[in-house]
Amino acid sequence: MINYFNSLTAYELFFLFVGFFGQALFASRFIIQWIYSEKKGESHIPVVFWYLSIFGGFGLLIYAIFRKDPVIIVGQTFGVFIYLRNLILIYKKDKNE
Numbered sequence: 001m002i003n004y005f006n007s008l009t010a011y012e013l014f015f016l017f018v019g020f021f022g023q024a025l026f027a028s029r030f031i032i033q034w035i036y037s038e039k040k041g042e043s044h045i046p047v048v049f050w051y052l053s054i055f056g057g058f059g060l061l062i063y064a065i066f067r068k069d070p071v072i073i074v075g076q077t078f079g080v081f082i083y084l085r086n087l088i089l090i091y092k093k094d095k096n097e
Contacts (some may be wrong), residue, residue, distance in 0.1 A: 015062070016063075019060065022059020025079070026052065032046065032048055032049060036049075038083040050086050061073065
């Protein structure tokens, strides 16, 4: 494992960090949602869930573009648009109330 990291250029290490950071943000949204739901006593998705989804998705998308992985590129691109749309709907609803 150490040999793998030592063989990477600074450029490759940067994008590896971006990918891991994006994955950490993306995964943390489930922990946040779980804690929030436990406090509410019911299943609920807080607004921060969508922000973590967007920023994590962008990090993974950047990494996928660097890796030239069409499967992850397509998946994250659609996901980011869905997360943005959810935020638009949330703020639109709040504005109308």
